[in-house]
Amino acid sequence: MAIAELKEAFILLKRLPLIWIPGIIGGFLAASLWVIYNLGGMFFSSRLLVIAWLVLLVFTTGMLVVIKNNGGDIRAMLEGGARYYFKVLLPQLVIIFIGMVVVLLVMITFALIGATSDTSMATALTIGFMIPTIILTFFFDTAAVFEDRKVFESLKRSIQLVFSHMNDVIAFLLVLAAIFIGIIFCLMVVWEAFLFDKLEPITRYNESQLLAFTPNQLLAMIGPEGMWITALMFFIGGLLLIPVFFCYKSCFFKKIAQGVIITQEPTTGEYDRKGRYYKY
Numbered sequence: 001m002a003i004a005e006l007k008e009a010f011i012l013l014k015r016l017p018l019i020w021i022p023g024i025i026g027g028f029l030a031a032s033l034w035v036i037y038n039l040g041g042m043f044f045s046s047r048l049l050v051i052a053w054l055v056l057l058v059f060t061t062g063m064l065v066v067i068k069n070n071g072g073d074i075r076a077m078l079e080g081g082a083r084y085y086f087k088v089l090l091p092q093l094v095i096i097f098i099g100m101v102v103v104l105l106v107m108i109t110f111a112l113i114g115a116t117s118d119t120s121m122a123t124a125l126t127i128g129f130m131i132p133t134i135i136l137t138f139f140f141d142t143a144a145v146f147e148d149r150k151v152f153e154s155l156k157r158s159i160q161l162v163f164s165h166m167n168d169v170i171a172f173l174l175v176l177a178a179i180f181i182g183i184i185f186c187l188m189v190v191w192e193a194f195l196f197d198k199l200e201p202i203t204r205y206n207e208s209q210l211l212a213f214t215p216n217q218l219l220a221m222i223g224p225e226g227m228w229i230t231a232l233m234f235f236i237g238g239l240l241l242i243p244v245f246f247c248y249k250s251c252f253f254k255k256i257a258q259g260v261i262i263t264q265e266p267t268t269g270e271y272d273r274k275g276r277y278y279k280y
Helices: 002-015 017-040 042-069 074-083 085-112 119-136 140-146 151-164 166-194 196-204 207-212 215-257
Strands: 269-271 277-279
Touching (some): 002 017, 002 215, 017 042, 017 074, 042 074, 042 215, 074 085, 085 119, 085 151, 140 215, 151 166, 166 196, 166 215, 196 215
């Protein structure tokens, strides 16, 4: 199933050029954040990261609306993004909140058992819990837009679909991961080709020098020219990854959502003298 939806996604990308606009916006924001990080440090870039995420969400949500309607213009994209904005944003905040609670519980647990210094185990437990959570809620945004569901309904719908099509979802995620790795690897090859002269001294480093090598040293080595080339790679990465990700995800969701409907279990009961209803 996953390969058929991938082909459908590429056809969609070719037929609807409007879908590339969120990729352009996302690539520009990623490149801008990288430049701001190099010029202004983590203080400014970390705060602008939240703003960039909120801005990009308008366009990615609008992209889902365009895919849902099988067409549209930039106005329809922006109006759709505004209409479904909070239906997509709020489930994301719920997932982030769950992650924060998990981290807090893990820290408290390790503090109680006196293992606060074992950060690797705490990190592994947190990641081990969050990965299934992310997988189960992976389709919350498509459920919110394609089926016009509310916050917790979209999360519930995603969980139900993943459980119903676990093998297909795993295949989909593997193909998606392969696409991401392939694109990122190609960009890294191009990046290294542009900066080969600046990175060449690293090939002569011994093992101890490589272990002591820091990201700040790498930034100093590539210089301003390398900063702008890296920003270009970030732009191209966002331009490619965002449209492919959401198109493929949308096509796959439409496929697995066919004929799978959540129904409420019938209940029986009776009313008492005060009009209160009791279920059996």
